[in-house]
Amino acid sequence: MKIKFGVITVILLFVMGCGKPLPDNKLDYAGEWQSAEMGILIEPDGTVTYKRLTDMGATSVNGPIQGFQGDDFVVGLGPFTTTFTVSETPNYQHGEWHMVIDGVRLIKVDDAY
Numbered sequence: 001m002k003i004k005f006g007v008i009t010v011i012l013l014f015v016m017g018c019g020k021p022l023p024d025n026k027l028d029y030a031g032e033w034q035s036a037e038m039g040i041l042i043e044p045d046g047t048v049t050y051k052r053l054t055d056m057g058a059t060s061v062n063g064p065i066q067g068f069q070g071d072d073f074v075v076g077l078g079p080f081t082t083t084f085t086v087s088e089t090p091n092y093q094h095g096e097w098h099m100v101i102d103g104v105r106l107i108k109v110d111d112a113y
Contacts, residue, residue: 019046019064026068028090032110033099040084040101041110048075050084052104 022030022044030044041049046065051058061082066074071086088100090108097108 020067021046022065023068026073028097029073029099031097031108033101033106034109035104035106038101038104038106040106048073050075050082052102 022042027044029042032041033039037054038052039050042065048061048063048065050061052060061075063076066076066081068074069083071089072083073086074081074083076082084101085103086099086101087103088098088105090097090099092098097111099106099108
């Protein structure tokens with residue numbers, strides 16, 4: 001049992017260390033963003049927690065940001081990645097931060113970063 005726990009701990013530390021912190025020009029992405037069907041938490045250290053509800057069920061992705069492709073960002077490890085398409089970068093409108101990811105308008109609900 002101790003060996004399994006040790007192996008799992010090492011793997012988790014490796015996985016967490018594989019991400020890249022947000023570059024200075026993408027720090028506005030950091031925070032907790034929500035809509036009725038989607039929520040995404042983007043940490044300044046590059047960690048992402050994502051969940052989206054659809055008629056067919058729920059999709060979730062948790063992992064490090066591997067990099068940015070323009071405004072879009074890639075999350076995951078090795079060949080297991082997901083690209084999030086950002087059609088509207090973080091912008092301040094009517095007293096709230098907005099961003100559009102994968103066609104969904106999100107509002108920043110936690111700006112602790």
